Amino acid sequence: xxxxxxxxxxxxxxxxxxxxxxxxxxxxxxxxxxxxxxxxxxxxxxxxxxxxxxxxxxxxxxxxxxxxxxxxxxxxxxxxxxxxxxxxxxxxxxxxxxxxxxxxxxxxxxxxxxxxxxxxxxxxxxxxxxxxxxxxxxxxxxxxxxxxxxxxxxxxxxxxxxxxxxxxxxxxxxxxxxxxxxxxxxxxxxxxxxxxxxxxxxxxxxxxxxxxxxxxxxxxxxxxxxxxxxxxxxxxxxxxxxxxxxxxxxxxxxxxxxxxxxxxxxxxxxxxxxxxxxxxxxxxxxxxxxxxxxxxxxxxxxxx
Numbered sequence: 001x002x003x004x005x006x007x008x009x010x011x012x013x014x015x016x017x018x019x020x021x022x023x024x025x026x027x028x029x030x031x032x033x034x035x036x037x038x039x040x041x042x043x044x045x046x047x048x049x050x051x052x053x054x055x056x057x058x059x060x061x062x063x064x065x066x067x068x069x070x071x072x073x074x075x076x077x078x079x080x081x082x083x084x085x086x087x088x089x090x091x092x093x094x095x096x097x098x099x100x101x102x103x104x105x106x107x108x109x110x111x112x113x114x115x116x117x118x119x120x121x122x123x124x125x126x127x128x129x130x131x132x133x134x135x136x137x138x139x140x141x142x143x144x145x146x147x148x149x150x151x152x153x154x155x156x157x158x159x160x161x162x163x164x165x166x167x168x169x170x171x172x173x174x175x176x177x178x179x180x181x182x183x184x185x186x187x188x189x190x191x192x193x194x195x196x197x198x199x200x201x202x203x204x205x206x207x208x209x210x211x212x213x214x215x216x217x218x219x220x221x222x223x224x225x226x227x228x229x230x231x232x233x234x235x236x237x238x239x240x241x242x243x244x245x246x247x248x249x250x251x252x253x254x255x256x257x258x259x260x261x262x263x264x265x266x267x268x269x270x271x272x273x274x275x276x277x278x279x280x281x282x283x284x285x286x287x288x289x290x291x292x293x294x295x296x297x298x299x300x301x302x303x304x
Contacts, residue, residue, distance in 0.1 A: 037114055037115070037116045038114070038115075038116075039113075040112065040114075041111070041112060041114065042109040042110065042111055042112075043082065043090060043109060043110060043111075043112040044108060044109055045099060045102060045103060045108060045109060045110055046108070047089050047090055048080075048082060048090045048091070048092055048099065048110075048112070049085070049089055049091050049092065050091075050092055050096070051092040051093060051094070051127055052091070053123060053124045053128065053148075063136070064097060064100060064101055064104075067098070067101045068101040068105055071098070071101050071102060071105060071107075076098055076102060076110055076111055078098070079112055079113045080093075080094065080095025080098050080099060080110060080111070080112050081093040081094045081095060081113045081115060081130055082112045082113070082114055082115070083114070083115055083116070083123065084114065090112065090114075091123075093115065093117070093123070093126055093127050094127065094130035094131050095112075121152070124148070124152055124153060125149065125153045125155075125163075128145045128148060128149055129149075129163050129164060131145065132145055132164050133165075138188060138190075138191065139177055139189075139195055139198065140178075140185050140188050140189050142174050143174040143175055143177045143178050144178070146164075146171055146175055147175060147178060150175075150294055151291075154293075156293060156294065156297045157171050157172055157175070157294075157297060173199060175267070176202045177195075177198055177199075177202060178267075179202060179267065180198060180201060180210065181207050181211055183211065183214065184198065184201060184210065184211070184214050187214070187218070192218065193214075193217065194224065196224035196227075197217055197222075197224055197227050200224065200228045200231045201213060201214060201227070203231055204235075205260060205261045209234055213227065213230055213231070213234070216230070252274075255272050255274055255280075258272060259271065259272045262282070262284075265298075266284060266295060266298060266299075268284060268285055268286060268291065269284075269285040270282065270283065270284050270285070271283040271285075
């Protein structure tokens with residue numbers, strides 16, 4: 001029998017491609033060459049500066065330890081993304097967890113995909129979108145990223161939805177989480193509260209009621225359906241209370257309640273100036289052209 005031809009005598013490297021090539025088959029990994037735009041190169045970690053637009057605020061140590069074990073066994077499979085700075089160093093776009101894990105393991109280089117990013121605005125947009133698509137952000141970090149894309153880049157909710165491959169309703173639901181009191185947001189960050197719990201709580205206009213129900217959720221370990229039922233019951237109580245108080249009220253409490261609710265929905269300051277004979281005016285404040293565009297988009301999206 002003739003001996004089979006092939007690369008068996010050349011070792012495993014002849015049969016198995018490096019992990020970076022498997023992840024990014026369209027780009028060639030350069031081991032000892034200057035980084036080129038659109039390529040993946042091994043870059044000295046000491047030459048990479050932190051991302052100034054990093055949306056992640058919390059780094060879970062257990063998740064970081066798991067990533068370290070993966071890198072120890074298989075190496076860095078997914079390259080980080082960087083841009084070149086004017087001083088010749090690099091600025092991280094996405095991959096801070098991989099950088100941290102590699103540094104703690106004592107690695108000195110890391111595979112990096114180099115992009116051409118000319119402006120800080122473009123950097124902000126790219127950094128946020130890259131992190132939203134690749135990193136495991138908590139709901140509040142996602143909401144803040146969406147908000148920054150709207151406030152700092154000037155995108156509308158539907159623009160954000162297209163860029164992150166989500167529907168508009170999903171984006172708006174995340175943005176509403178930023179209206180919740182700080183203790184509830186912190187619980188979302190830590191994973192103690194789910195998106196379902198938060199979406200139910202954000203429907204309440206009274207912060208005190210939100211916090212009271214939040215304490216019940218944590219103490220009694222309520223599921224989402226139970227919380228939704230409590231929120232509906234609370235809504236009915238509020239309606240009955242408002243109805244019972246109406247004959248004895250001048251209407252000031254109702255106007256104040258409506259004003260507060262509008263502020264929550266529109267995420268800006270709203271004033272209602274009541275006049276005689278049931279007339280008045282609603283004043284909605286905005287703080288930039290982008291903010292005005294956001295309000296217009298929000299109001300125009302209301303379906304009758």
